[in-house]
Amino acid sequence: xxxxxxxxxxxxxxxxxxxxxxxxxxxxxxxxxxxxxxxxxxxxxxxxxxxxxxxxxxxxxxxxxxxxxxxxxxxxxxxxxxxxxxxxxxxxxxxxxxxxxxxxxxxxxxxxxxxxxxxxxxxxxxxxxxxxxxxxxxxxxxxxxxxxxxxxxxxxxxxxxxxxxxxxxxxxxxxxxxxxxxxxxxxxxxxxxxxxxxxxxxxxxxxxxxxxxxxxxxxxxxxxxxxxxxxxxxxxxxxxxxxxxxxxxxxxxxxxxxxxxxxxxxxxxxxxxxxxxxxxxxxxxxxxxxxxxxxxxxxxxxxxxxxxxxxxxxxxxxxxxxxxxxxxxxxxxxxxxxxxxxxxxxxxxxxxx
Amino acid sequence: xxxxxxxxxxxxxxxxxxxxxxxxxxxxxxxxxxxxxxxxxxxxxxxxxxxxxxxxxxxxxxxxxxxxxxxxxxxxxxxxxxxxxxxxxxxxxxxxxxxxxxxxxxxxxxxxxxxxxxxxxxxxxxxxxxxxxxxxxxxxxxxxxxxxxxxxxxxxxxxxxxxxxxxxxxxxxxxxxxxxxxxxxxxxxxxxxxxxxxxxxxxxxxxxxxxxxxxxxxxxxxxxxxxxxxxxxxxxxxxxxxxxxxxxxxxxxxxxxxxxxxxxxxxxxxxxxxxxxxxxxxxxxxxxxxxxxxxxxxxxxxxxxxxxxxxxxxxxxxxxxxxxxxxxxxxxxxxxxxxxxxxxxxxxxxxxx
Ligand SMILES: O=P(O)(O)O[C@H]1O[C@H](CO)[C@@H](O)[C@H](O)[C@H]1O
Ligand SMILES: O=P(O)(O)O[C@H]1O[C@H](CO)[C@@H](O)[C@H](O)[C@H]1O
Numbered sequence: 093x094x095x096x097x098x099x100x101x102x103x104x105x106x107x108x109x110x111x112x113x114x115x116x117x118x119x120x121x122x123x124x125x126x127x128x129x130x131x132x133x134x135x136x137x138x139x140x141x142x143x144x145x146x147x148x149x150x151x152x153x154x155x156x157x158x159x160x161x162x163x164x165x166x167x168x169x170x171x172x173x174x175x176x177x178x179x180x181x182x183x184x185x186x187x188x189x190x191x192x193x194x195x196x197x198x199x200x201x202x203x204x205x206x207x208x209x210x211x212x213x214x215x216x217x218x219x220x221x222x223x224x225x226x227x228x229x230x231x232x233x234x235x236x237x238x239x240x241x242x243x244x245x246x247x248x249x250x251x252x253x254x255x256x257x258x259x260x261x262x263x264x265x266x267x268x269x270x271x272x273x274x275x276x277x278x279x280x281x282x283x284x285x286x287x288x289x290x291x292x293x294x295x296x297x298x299x300x301x302x303x304x305x306x307x308x309x310x311x312x313x314x315x316x317x318x319x320x321x322x323x324x325x326x327x328x329x330x331x332x333x334x335x336x337x338x339x340x341x342x343x344x345x346x347x348x349x350x351x352x353x354x355x356x357x358x359x360x361x362x363x364x365x366x367x368x369x370x371x372x373x374x375x376x377x378x379x380x381x382x383x384x385x386x387x388x389x390x391x392x393x394x395x396x397x398x399x400x401x402x403x404x405x406x407x408x409x410x411x412x413x414x415x416x417x418x419x420x421x422x423x424x425x426x427x428x429x430x431x432x433x434x435x436x437x438x439x440x441x442x443x444x445x
Numbered sequence: 446x447x448x449x450x451x452x453x454x455x456x457x458x459x460x461x462x463x464x465x466x467x468x469x470x471x472x473x474x475x476x477x478x479x480x481x482x483x484x485x486x487x488x489x490x491x492x493x494x495x496x497x498x499x500x501x502x503x504x505x506x507x508x509x510x511x512x513x514x515x516x517x518x519x520x521x522x523x524x525x526x527x528x529x530x531x532x533x534x535x536x537x538x539x540x541x542x543x544x545x546x547x548x549x550x551x552x553x554x555x556x557x558x559x560x561x562x563x564x565x566x567x568x569x570x571x572x573x574x575x576x577x578x579x580x581x582x583x584x585x586x587x588x589x590x591x592x593x594x595x596x597x598x599x600x601x602x603x604x605x606x607x608x609x610x611x612x613x614x615x616x617x618x619x620x621x622x623x624x625x626x627x628x629x630x631x632x633x634x635x636x637x638x639x640x641x642x643x644x645x646x647x648x649x650x651x652x653x654x655x656x657x658x659x660x661x662x663x664x665x666x667x668x669x670x671x672x673x674x675x676x677x678x679x680x681x682x683x684x685x686x687x688x689x690x691x692x693x694x695x696x697x698x699x700x701x702x703x704x705x706x707x708x709x710x711x712x713x714x715x716x717x718x719x720x721x722x723x724x725x726x727x728x729x730x731x732x733x734x735x736x737x738x739x740x741x742x743x744x745x746x747x748x749x750x751x752x753x754x755x756x757x758x759x760x761x762x763x764x765x766x767x768x769x770x771x772x773x774x775x776x777x778x779x780x781x782x783x784x785x786x787x788x789x790x791x792x793x794x795x796x797x798x
Binding site for chain 2: 093094095096097100101102103104105107111112114116118119121122123124125126127152170171172173174177178179180188189190191192193194195196198241243245246247250251252253254255256262264266268270271272273291294295298319371373375395397409411412413415416417418419420422
């Protein structure tokens with residue numbers, strides 16, 4: 093018998109992070125009798141005066157939201173990062189080798205995508221999605237002026253710790269480079285030094301030739317289930333041209349991005365006929381003090397990390413072995429891509445709207 | 446104002462993994478209105494003929510469990526790792542730089558801790574816990590003969606993907622060194638080369654002096670909330686002597702380990718008056734082909750990664766920022782240690798038994 097990716101366990105390498113992942117396709121046959129998630133399919137009202145993300149509503153801290161009709165950004169009322177903290181000078185806090193720390197500065201913003209609470213990206217118009225992208229760019233430029241890293245991310249769904257159904261994302265900007273982009277910076281730089289081409293651009297071109305993991309594609313963007321995908325239906329969204337930051341996108345690329353985000357999220361929703369939960373976010377070249385270094389090794393990209401495995405209620409648990417050993421997945425990246433490709437491009441709720 | 450660890454956000458360094466973690470103690474004030482976990486406090490019968498982990502029961506694959514009266518080990522019926530897979534030889538599967546893979550070999554075992562389904566470690570006798578440790582050692586030696594890495598881990602609680610309340614752990618042995626121990630091997634080796642002492646032993650000695658993060662301690666072991674803890678109530682269990690693998694423990698150290706495991710898990714259960722969920726597991730020097738290299742930089746240790754944050758139903762979500770940026774925590778390691786220390790050493794259910 094020959095070795096076969098869809099039959100035989102193997103480890104795959106993630107060249108962006110220098111990590112491996114264990115793929116055990118034969119394990120999909122395992123029955124599941126553990127915890128299932130509840131599906132909150134209660135209808136969400138378009139406006140709810142007690143929802144602090146709605147237009148014109150008073151937030152718990154007393155501030156009143158603008159009567160916004162597109163996107164709306166405000167400072168997080170319970171931020172993990174604050175712009176000002178005192179210098180660490182006390183002698184008792186000297187940095188020992190095994191007890192190293194650094195004070196951190198930053199800011200946390202909440203960005204509402206749309207005035208209506210009952211809309212998600214796949215149900216919005218292209219124009220509405222374009223407004224989100226334009227706001228992302230504006231925020232990235234504004235915060236990137238001051239901070240070395242601006243992390244845009246969306247937690248979608250209660251299962252992803254999202255406590256409010258109103259469509260929104262968060263933006264956490266920091267004086268430090270967080271682990272994930274720091275490692276990717278390293279591996280992309282190393283590749284660039286050897287090949288004089290960005291790693292992710294070479295990767296995208298190879299995927300275009302192989303045609304095995306592409307989920308959606310248009311004239312400026314591609315979405316693949318990456319070779320090294322960790323989450324069952326993880327995807328990677330990358331421009332076809334070398335673009336280091338979101339603010340460098342052309343207006344055609346922005347139109348095209350809105351279109352591909354809608355197509356991808358429709359497929360996601362259709363897969364298990366549910367408002368598909370995920371965490372998604374953007375990585376591009378660093379900013380702040382790092383903006384003027386050479387960042388040509390970077391390629392802008394978004395990642396979608398959805399937790400569901402088998403249905404709208406059974407997720408992949410990243411626990412014991414995954415926490416202590418390494419990430420493990422049951423279906424191959426190719427199988428996941430195939431399932432997503434075969435989803436219709438029309439949203440399963442399209443008739444209702 | 447002076448910089449203060451319990452007031453001001455900062456990043457802390459994990460010298461075992463070369464990673465940072467964001468600590469935002471002021472964020473504990475945030476109210477929580479998101480997903481809560483259900484607490485399955487249905488009484489668990491000591492024996493259930495339909496539970497495939499009970500003694501004498503027929504498993505779905507037709508095998509019948511031994512009438513065991515202590516621990517019991519069998520091969521996982523749906524293993525993520527199998528001992529034999531064909532060689533990868535086809536030309537189409539040549540390793541390209543951005544599509545690297547390796548075939549993986551291994552084995553997955555399930556180890557029942559006790560014949561009764563309704564007992565957990567904190568409710569067992571010291572003798573019963575010692576039986577678990579002896580079985581861990583036996584399995585480690587047996588599998589370590591053949592495999593480079595033997596990962597012992599316990600997923601406890603439905604929230605940790607554990608589908609069976611019967612007390613048990615898993616043992617996954619592999620021909621490859623998984624990411625987590627591979628990185629720890631690197632950082633421990635580097636430290637040893639500079640200091641000629643094991644990193645974790647230096648760390649333990651420093652913690653003994655500082656007395657700020659110790660949860661429980663006895664003549665041979667210490668449990669701390671490590672300086673770099675990621676999960677809210679994460680702990681690290683380390684022998685006070687230099688021990689590279691579990692099979693090198695003396696019989697006094699084994700007795701002592703049983704005692705400290707009981708004390709720690711009683712405190713965990715008492716914290717939120719619930720059977721405290723976690724993933725825990727052991728790391729020590731590698732085995733198999735790697736057994737005969739110099740492994741003096743290693744120090745045996747166990748980690749407990751519990752997901753709960755505020756109560757028996759509110760967990761810490763490691764989502765958006767954590768997945769895309771870096772881990773973030775709300776209470777400091779010192780605050781968590783303090784909360785655990787102040788728990789009684791008698792189990793809250795002690796009266797019922
Ligand atoms: O084998 P089990 O207990 O059914 O499965 C559980 O633990 C495994 C090892 O951590 C994980 O891969 C699974 O996602 C989890 O559900
Ligand atoms: O700020 P939120 O949305 O309340 O909080 C959510 O996202 C944060 C950023 O990923 C996480 O740190 C929290 O654990 C999660 O509950």
